[in-house]
């Protein structure tokens with residue numbers, strides 16, 4: 325119960341997050357399927373449809389931050405017929421290693437995997453046409469820093485797209501969801517990895533993440549224009565979109 329429900333200081337947070345993903349990297353995909361009942365696949369596909377990567381463009385580039393084992397990158401590679409220049413950036417070497425292996429197996433050897441902190445990206449200003457982050461930003465201790473880095477590395481006219489757990493806005497579903505996340509998720513985490521505390525912490529990070537409107541405000545604050553969002557599954561997840569104009 326080292327970090328049960330107490331408030332976690334910003335300086336401590338990254339270390340905890342890193343421990344969770346080091347320990348789960350090899351079973352990360354199984355965990356996602358178990359915990360979301362397969363829903364994460366539906367959300368990710370819808371997310372990539374919203375991004376609508378151009379087919380056969382030789383010049384379009386994407387950085388998928390907190391890209392982990394490559395779920396978003398592979399979907400984009402498929403849709404762009406393997407032509408897009410895709411970089412997966414993640415702070416966790418274990419997650420990246422699993423991603424690299426999978427990329428090789430699936431014939432996506434052109435995808436770059438790069439160890440990087442979302443708060444301090446190792447890319448020049450104006451490097452990418454699109455920046456995606458899926459179920460990643462709530463793990464980053466300083467969200468405002470990650471958002472200004474997103475803005476910085478995008479080209480003018482570039483697109484920011486973020487998929488994240490959000491606030492359920494459907495009566496009844498919110499209660500079901502609350503009960504599910506507080507009980508079932510740590511229990512699944514315990515059974516698969518022997519570690520319930522880490523998952524309690526992740527659930528807590530979902531609960532404390534800003535709601536749809538407030539997060540949209542933060543994205544505007546970072547400089548993005550035409551910021552919009554779309555709920556998925558009654559707000560269990562939401563996609564936020566913005567443009568660097």
Ligand code: SAM
Pocket residue numbers: 338341342345389390391392393394395396413414415416419440441442443457458459460463464465
């Ligand atoms: N995007 C992938 C997906 O949707 O399957 C992985 C999401 S996983 C829930 C969260 C990822 O965020 C982990 O791979 C973790 O290592 C990464 N992460 C956490 N903090 C980060 C940071 N400061 N910078 C970059 N990545 C980070």
